Amino acid sequence: xxxxxxxxxxxxxxxxxxxxLITVASIFFGVILSTLMTSMQDGTYSxxxxxxxxxxxxxxxxxxxxxxxxKSIDDLFVPTDSLIDIVADNKDIDLIIxxxxxxxxxxxxxxxxxxxxxxxxxxxENELTRLSHWVSKGKYLNKDxxxxxxxVNLAKALNVDLGDTLALISQGHHGYSAAGLFPVVGILExxxxxxxxxxxxxxxDKAREFFSAPGMVTSLVLTVDDYDDVYxxxxxxxxSLGDQxxxxxxxxxxxxxxxxxxxxxxxxxxxxxxxxxxxxxxxxSTVIMMIAERRKELGVMIAVGMxxxxxxxxxxxxxxxxxxxxxxxxxxxxxxxxxxxxxxPIPLTGEVADVYEQFGMEPAIYFGNDTMVFGGxxxxxxxxxxxxxxxxLSKILRLQVTKALRS
Amino acid sequence: xxxxxxxxxxxxxxxxxxxxxxxxxIDLEIQEGEFTAIVGPSGCGKxxxxxxxxxxxQPTEGNIRIGDTMVHDLKPSELIDFRLHNIGFVFQAYNLIxxxxxxxxxxxxxxLQGKSKEERDKRAISLLTEVGxxxxxxxxxxxxxxxxxxxxxxxxALASKPKFVLADEPTANLDSTSTETLLDIMxxxxxxxxxxxxxxxxxxxxxxxxxxxxxxxxxxxxxxERKA
Numbered sequence: 131x132x133x134x135x136x137x138x139x140x141x142x143x144x145x146x147x148x149x150x151l152i153t154v155a156s157i158f159f160g161v162i163l164s165t166l167m168t169s170m171q172d173g174t175y176s177x178x179x180x181x182x183x184x185x186x187x188x189x190x191x192x193x194x195x196x197x198x199x200x201k202s203i204d205d206l207f208v209p210t211d212s213l214i215d216i217v218a219d220n221k222d223i224d225l226i227i228x229x230x231x232x233x234x235x236x237x238x239x240x241x242x243x244x245x246x247x248x249x250x251x252x253x254x255e256n257e258l259t260r261l262s263h264w265v266s267k268g269k270y271l272n273k274d275x276x277x278x279x280x281x282v283n284l285a286k287a288l289n290v291d292l293g294d295t296l297a298l299i300s301q302g303h304h305g306y307s308a309a310g311l312f313p314v315v316g317i318l319e320x321x322x323x324x325x326x327x328x329x330x331x332x333x334x335d336k337a338r339e340f341f342s343a344p345g346m347v348t349s350l351v352l353t354v355d356d357y358d359d360v361y362x363x364x365x366x367x368x369x370s371l372g373d374q375x376x377x378x379x380x381x382x383x384x385x386x387x388x389x390x391x392x393x394x395x396x397x398x399x400x401x402x403x404x405x406x407x408x409x410x411x412x413x414x415s416t417v418i419m420m421i422a423e424r425r426k427e428l429g430v431m432i433a434v435g436m437x438x439x440x441x442x443x444x445x446x447x448x449x450x451x452x453x454x455x456x457x458x459x460x461x462x463x464x465x466x467x468x469x470x471x472x473x474x475p476i477p478l479t480g481e482v483a484d485v486y487e488q489f490g491m492e493p494a495i496y497f498g499n500d501t502m503v504f505g506g507x508x509x510x511x512x513x514x515x516x517x518x519x520x521x522x523l524s525k526i527l528r529l530q531v532t533k534a535l536r537s
Numbered sequence: 538x539x540x541x542x543x544x545x546x547x548x549x550x551x552x553x554x555x556x557x558x559x560x561x562x563i564d565l566e567i568q569e570g571e572f573t574a575i576v577g578p579s580g581c582g583k584x585x586x587x588x589x590x591x592x593x594x595q596p597t598e599g600n601i602r603i604g605d606t607m608v609h610d611l612k613p614s615e616l617i618d619f620r621l622h623n624i625g626f627v628f629q630a631y632n633l634i635x636x637x638x639x640x641x642x643x644x645x646x647x648x649l650q651g652k653s654k655e656e657r658d659k660r661a662i663s664l665l666t667e668v669g670x671x672x673x674x675x676x677x678x679x680x681x682x683x684x685x686x687x688x689x690x691x692x693x694a695l696a697s698k699p700k701f702v703l704a705d706e707p708t709a710n711l712d713s714t715s716t717e718t719l720l721d722i723m724x725x726x727x728x729x730x731x732x733x734x735x736x737x738x739x740x741x742x743x744x745x746x747x748x749x750x751x752x753x754x755x756x757x758x759x760x761x762e763r764k765a
Contacts (some may be wrong), residue, residue, distance in 0.1 A: 145636030314635050425632075427634055427635065431645075433591070433620070434626055434646055435618065435646060435697070436617070437614060437617050438613075439614070469695070519609045531593050532593050535593075535632070
């Protein structure tokens with residue numbers, strides 16, 4: 131970059147402050163709008179994923195290699211101390227939650243239904259899924275409980291209520307028969323209708339006893355500090371655990387939600403495309419105005435002996451410098467703004483809030499502060515400015531001096 | 538010694554359905570140190586002729602020699618460079634660069650020529666003093682009167698030490714006092730420093746000061762008179 135041309139460009143942009151401020155403002159607001167929009171998308175998807183994983187799956191699960199295909203009570207594993215040590219050694223893993231789950235027939239009086247029986251460590255399970263929060267009647271399980279929690283629609287279908295005793299029959303581990311009686315200690319009412327139809331919970335010790343699978347689990351559910359750690363953790367665990375176990379991430383277990391998020395991201399890309407076009411035209415129109423306003427001045431410069439290429443460079447530097455000022459000032463405002471919104475999501479009220487709550491989500495608009503929220507948007511807005519700066523270059527190279535002088 | 542030699546210079550505009558013969562086969566020689574006025578009614582081709590002399594417009598036919606250079610042989614970028622080193626311009630509407638101060642406007646040409654800051658400073662202040670604006674060097678054009686702006690434009694035109702100065706209706710926008718001042722300055726520069734000036738003008742005061750008057754009509758020279 132030539133020093134004299136940069137100096138001239140810098141001098142030009144600050145000698146006409148109003149024109150510069152209009153152009154800077156269009157870039158400044160472009161950066162803020164695009165970072166806010168991206169941050170909101172990032173925060174919303176993170177919250178969606180959080181909701182999915184916190185309702186059931188966790189971020190990562192460890193299974194017997196065949197379990198996910200067969201879902202068989204024969205494909206269990208023992209969470210040995212060495213296995214737990216390997217998993218716990220990973221500092222990004224927050225919680226290790228054991229589960230024993232299989233299908234069972236449940237009977238009360240003349241009614242019988244098939245449902246999922248899930249054996250859980252009540253305290254650990256509650257940390258991930260806040261299961262106790264959904265107890266609408268009765269109480270939550272404690273560690274030594276021998277009772278059962280039932281989803282509300284299932285309880286209605288079987289016509290059971292608190293204190294009634296449910297008879298369970300299933301297939302146990304390696305051909306054993308599984309049968310037992312469980313008093314109903316609590317009724318669960320989830321925000322998702324589908325979950326109200328099939329879930330029942332007992333302690334993991336009772337589940338192991340019921341399925342004749344002492345010390346075994348169907349899965350270890352893992353929670354992580356940061357969503358970005360999910361795939362590195364999967365890779366690390368696969369490397370350290372080898373073929374004896376299968377390690378699956380939340381999106382492999384729940385591809386529907388993943389697809390839903392991807393679909394929504396697709397819409398988001400279209401919205402952002404429209405936003406970028408608006409930003410682009412905002413910057414472009416101010417640059418067009420700038421060039422039209424200065425047509426005569428540019429003609430004079432060429433007439434008195436300024437090389438067109440040199441003048442084009444000056445204008446390019448002017449647009450770039452304005453772009454840098456706009457992007458830096460937009461960044462300087464959007465960082466604290468987004469930081470604040472990440473810490474203090476915008477609360478929703480009224481009917482929208484009710485809908486959010488019905489689905490078990492906090493009624494608020496969430497924001498994310500991923501590196502790409504800032505870096506990506508700043509680069510894109512700067513690239514738009516760079517693209518727009520082609521216009522003055524082409525205008526200068528095609529400028530007819532005599533016409534410009536007459537303008 | 539001839540500064541400019543023009544032979545069979547013709548300019549025809551084909552933009553509209555009707556061809557416009559703005560300049561028709563002009564032959565002309567201008568010598569160093571001449572103080573020449575080109576006069577004629579509106580539309581007679583004065584500005585077109587001046588634009589071609591200054592390399593701002595291309596002739597349809599004919600050629601222009603400035604010093605040893607055939608102007609029409611130059612590529613567009615060479616022509617810009619040639620203008621920078623050989624021709625000074627004074628425009629009717631002053632055409633100073635609005636974001637630059639008076640001194641910076643004068644310096645601008647020398648900056649393009651790659652002159653050192655010290656040399657630029659010295660010459661810009663000297664030229665502005667010469668045109669009577671030594672006390673307004675830091676004023677931007679919007680802070681100067683029309684006459685003062687035109688004097689800055691004269692200083693700017695001289696900054697590159699050109700072979701000649703082309704002035705297109707330099708007094709058209711000035712009041713009588715400013716016109717007198719400007720003409721006195723240009724005449725003094727011409728007399729004392731032998732700078733060649735070529736004006737296009739309607740203004741009788743300019744014509745009176747000129748030592749050579751060329752009259753155009755319909756793109757042709759109808760009279761070329763040297764005063765004693």
